[in-house]
Amino acid sequence: MCYDLSKYHDIILNFVPCGDVITTLSVTIYYLILQFFIMKFILENSNKVRFGKICSLSRSPNLELETPVLLVNTKAGSVMHLSHEVLMKIDGPIQCLQVPLSNSAKCYEGVRGFKKGIMEFAGMKGFLSYCSVHDPAEKLTKGKNEKEQISVNTCNGRIYITVQRYMEIMEAFQPDMYEALSDGYNDSNSSNRRLCKSSANSMSYFDECMRIHEKSKILKQTPVFGVIEGGHNLIYKEKIISHLLGNPNVCGFVISGLHSNGPDVEKLCFSSIESVVHQTLKLLPDDRVKVIHGCFRPEVVVRLIELGIDIFDSSLVDIVTNRGSAFVFGWEAVDKKTTMVNGNTEGDRDKSVENELQSYKLEISLGDKIYFDDFGPLLQGCSCLACQKHTRAYIHHLFVTKEMLGPVLLMIHNLHHYLSFFAFIRKTVRDGHRVGII
Amino acid sequence: METHANKCLQFNIIKECSVSKARTSFMVLPHYTVKTPVFMPVGTQGTLKGLLPEQLEALDCHIILGNTYHLGTRPGPELIKKAGGLHKFMGWNRALLTDSGGFQMVSLLSLAEITEEGVKFESPYGGSNCMLSPEESIHIQNAIGADIMMQLDDVVKTTTTGPRINWVDRCIEAHQNPETQNIFPIVQGGLDNELRIKCIKALMERDVNGFAIGGLSGGEAKTSFWRIVNLCTDYLPKDNPRYLMGVGFASDLVVCVALGIDMFDCVFPTRTARFGCGLTESGQINLKKQAYQCDYRPIEEHCDCSTCQRYTRAYLHSIVTVDTVACHLLTVHNISFQMRLMKSIQKSIEEDEFPEFVRDFMRKCFVNKEYPEWIVEALSAVNIHLDCS
Ligand SMILES: [Zn+2]
Numbered sequence: 001m002c003y004d005l006s007k008y009h010d011i012i013l014n015f016v017p018c019g020d021v022i023t024t025l026s027v028t029i030y031y032l033i034l035q036f037f038i039m040k041f042i043l044e045n046s047n048k049v050r051f052g053k054i055c056s057l058s059r060s061p062n063l064e065l066e067t068p069v070l071l072v073n074t075k076a077g078s079v080m081h082l083s084h085e086v087l088m089k090i091d092g093p094i095q096c097l098q099v100p101l102s103n104s105a106k107c108y109e110g111v112r113g114f115k116k117g118i119m120e121f122a123g124m125k126g127f128l129s130y131c132s133v134h135d136p137a138e139k140l141t142k143g144k145n146e147k148e149q150i151s152v153n154t155c156n157g158r159i160y161i162t163v164q165r166y167m168e169i170m171e172a173f174q175p176d177m178y179e180a181l182s183d184g185y186n187d188s189n190s191s192n193r194r195l196c197k198s199s200a201n202s203m204s205y206f207d208e209c210m211r212i213h214e215k216s217k218i219l220k221q222t223p224v225f226g227v228i229e230g231g232h233n234l235i236y237k238e239k240i241i242s243h244l245l246g247n248p249n250v251c252g253f254v255i256s257g258l259h260s261n262g263p264d265v266e267k268l269c270f271s272s273i274e275s276v277v278h279q280t281l282k283l284l285p286d287d288r289v290k291v292i293h294g295c296f297r298p299e300v301v302v303r304l305i306e307l308g309i310d311i312f313d314s315s316l317v318d319i320v321t322n323r324g325s326a327f328v329f330g331w332e333a334v335d336k337k338t339t340m341v342n343g344n345t346e347g348d349r350d351k352s353v354e355n356e357l358q359s360y361k362l363e364i365s366l367g368d369k370i371y372f373d374d375f376g377p378l379l380q381g382c383s384c385l386a387c388q389k390h391t392r393a394y395i396h397h398l399f400v401t402k403e404m405l406g407p408v409l410l411m412i413h414n415l416h417h418y419l420s421f422f423a424f425i426r427k428t429v430r431d432g433h434r435v436g437i438i
Numbered sequence: 439m440e441t442h443a444n445k446c447l448q449f450n451i452i453k454e455c456s457v458s459k460a461r462t463s464f465m466v467l468p469h470y471t472v473k474t475p476v477f478m479p480v481g482t483q484g485t486l487k488g489l490l491p492e493q494l495e496a497l498d499c500h501i502i503l504g505n506t507y508h509l510g511t512r513p514g515p516e517l518i519k520k521a522g523g524l525h526k527f528m529g530w531n532r533a534l535l536t537d538s539g540g541f542q543m544v545s546l547l548s549l550a551e552i553t554e555e556g557v558k559f560e561s562p563y564g565g566s567n568c569m570l571s572p573e574e575s576i577h578i579q580n581a582i583g584a585d586i587m588m589q590l591d592d593v594v595k596t597t598t599t600g601p602r603i604n605w606v607d608r609c610i611e612a613h614q615n616p617e618t619q620n621i622f623p624i625v626q627g628g629l630d631n632e633l634r635i636k637c638i639k640a641l642m643e644r645d646v647n648g649f650a651i652g653g654l655s656g657g658e659a660k661t662s663f664w665r666i667v668n669l670c671t672d673y674l675p676k677d678n679p680r681y682l683m684g685v686g687f688a689s690d691l692v693v694c695v696a697l698g699i700d701m702f703d704c705v706f707p708t709r710t711a712r713f714g715c716g717l718t719e720s721g722q723i724n725l726k727k728q729a730y731q732c733d734y735r736p737i738e739e740h741c742d743c744s745t746c747q748r749y750t751r752a753y754l755h756s757i758v759t760v761d762t763v764a765c766h767l768l769t770v771h772n773i774s775f776q777m778r779l780m781k782s783i784q785k786s787i788e789e790d791e792f793p794e795f796v797r798d799f800m801r802k803c804f805v806n807k808e809y810p811e812w813i814v815e816a817l818s819a820v821n822i823h824l825d826c827s
């Protein structure tokens with residue numbers, strides 16, 4: 001049953017307990033109320049691998065997102081290399097698009113005057129949108145961060161963004177979900193000094209974001225995700241989490257600071273982030289959504305889902321496509337021999353998973369001469385348009401001649417493949433099985 | 439010619455303009471029936487600038503062009519043959535036309551030298567000397583398998599002493615697939631009326647199904663350009679298609695259709711898209727300009743292409759020349775623009791309203807009726823008079 005509660009929304013929001021008088025009880029009550037209007041996360045199974053659905057999004061109340069969710073990464077609102085016409089030829093389920101500020105800030109003036117948000121501006125009306133700060137497909141290189149503003153790498157060079165400006169952009173973009181601004185320049189190699197600074201910056205950006213958020217007619221109904229920086233250091237992470245938990249507007253958490261984005265994330269093995277992710281998750285309430293960005297390899301994604309992460313992005317698709325490769329990895333449902341609660345697994349299973357790393361082939365590189373006269377599809381049995389209508393030999397030719405159709409066809413295949421992978425994961429975890437990569 | 443057993447081109451004229459030399463027809467080719475007058479987008483290397491074959495079909499594109507020089511170099515005739523021809527290799531089921539490779543060679547390679555044997559050149563992918571003879575050009579074009587092939591012509595010498603007619607014969611002689619592929623000879627002769635007429639007369643003695651007019655997409659004065667086109671269409675047989683090579687600006691297309699041309703090709707619409715420009719009835723707009731930052735109209739009002747249905751100038755402005763999507767979107771629109779223009783031309787000829795169409799088109803194209811003199815002259819030569827006052 002559906003009730004139109006939106007008219008009560010403002011009344012309730014005006015009862016927001018804020019500032020110093022906030023109490024744990026009032027936060028909890030407020031969060032429960034908030035769920036009706038802003039975003040609801042229904043956790044369907046927290047016993048084994050968690051899955052659930054995100055619904056009642058204030059801007060698109062009729063759409064549901066089944067978790068684990070794949071956010072399809074965009075450049076300025078468009079999926080890389082694909083116009084809307086071509087994107088519609090991919091039959092995989094696109095649940096939500098990710099709009100990173102770093103590649104879409106250039107649209108700000110246009111979107112602001114347009115008044116209908118970034119999705120409709122980018123020709124993507126009808127898609128859900130999630131706004132993040134950085135593009136996970138692009139390596140972060142640190143600029144001079146000031147206390148009041150953060151530097152962002154864009155295709156047109158580095159820009160500096162204040163919290164005020166960030167929130168103005170969010171108001172213009174009108175996303176379905178967005179991340180609070182944070183200082184993302186930290187990873188496992190960061191100095192203590194940097195971690196300290198990034199945490200302090202992030203918390204002060206967050207407070208400032210929320211101050212504007214609560215006053216903004218457009219944004220106060222939009223779910224906000226709090227970003228947990230602090231590298232791999234749990235002391236900083238804990239400090240940020242307790243800060244974020246003090247604000248009832250936070251609908252989900254981004255576990256950040258694990259890496260510095262870009263292709264290097266592929267080299268991360270699960271064991272190098274398992275502990276920090278696991279410990280961080282322990283500090284977070286079960287009933288909120290958890291996000292991790294970055295182009296992790298498929299087996300790492302599977303393990304992160306088993307740990308309890310709900311939302312990922314498709315930056316691996318962008319990276320693999322841009323290096324001229326096509327996905328060929330496969331997946332299978334594996335019967336669970338061991339019970340697993342919140343990612344606590346037995347030791348010997350871990351070993352077999354580590355072996356997966358070597359045992360499957362992620363991609364083939366179409367620039368390779370061996371495909372010169374290979375008239376087979378990119379991947380045997382794939383139902384995407386690129387595999388149905390074109391050959392490896394033709395796509396090899398497109399890469400040799402640097403023709404723009406090459407990346408288009410690879411993107412069609414790779415996105416189709418990765419969307420199918422996530423669809424399979426959603427189905428398999430609901431059936432109570434593990435996912436294996438082959 | 440009518441007795442040719444395996445005629446793989448039928449040219450069925452639907453209607454001729456009662457005033458000018460314009461006509462509309464169905465040109466039946468082995469892979470597709472092409473409605474003329476037709477504009478053929480250029481897909482140099484077996485792909486049309488980032489568009490999928492089904493996007494071209496959605497744009498109602500009937501025939502596209504491939505470049506023999508490029509395809510002969512990469513991936514090479516052997517591979518294309520192994521793939522079953524270019525149609526299969528690139529996944530395009532409609533008609534294809536290939537040039538001879540000679541023009542590309544002379545314009546791309548500074549060291550190309552033309553002898554009686556053919557075009558001698560240094561390979562750009564390794565220092566060896568190569569020769570593109572009429573036989574070799576046809577050998578490659580046979581492997582590509584386009585519905586229409588071009589003879590190899592001497593683009594340099596023709597302007598002085600007249601075309602090498604024997605190259606046409608060598609091409610026809612070398613042709614292996616007369617049942618499935620046509621050869622069009624090329625009328626050369628520069629800006630010299632006598633050479634052009636001499637060439638046409640000689641070519642008309644050959645067993646061919648259509649004719650191309652070459653050597654007119656360079657920097658010649660427009661007043662010479664239209665006179666030569668007009669001369670050629672006067673002398674060429676009426677019951678064969680006439681292809682004017684390398685011409686594709688909207689106003690040139692309209693004028694040359696009036697002069698009796700049926701087929702055109704040009705890289706302009708796709709090239710200008712890559713530079714961030716969109717074609718409109720009143721000329722092209724450069725979307726990089728700041729003026730479009732908050733312009734929420736489509737590239738062209740009333741355009742039914744997939745780009746204009748969904749995207750604004752403002753969005754294109756914010757991603758132009760940075761994201762490849764902008765280029766794809768502009769390419770779709772620009773090809774749609776050319777296709778729509780040709781369709782309105784065809785329709786107006788069928789309804790015998792072509793002269794009105796031309797006057798209307800020119801009014802939109804040139805504000806305050808400031809028509810270029812050559813257009814006024816060319817059109818009045820075929821009895822279409824622009825109202826200049
Ligand atoms: Zn595929």
Ligand SMILES: [Zn+2]
Nearest residue numbers: 741743746771
């Ligand atoms: Zn259009």
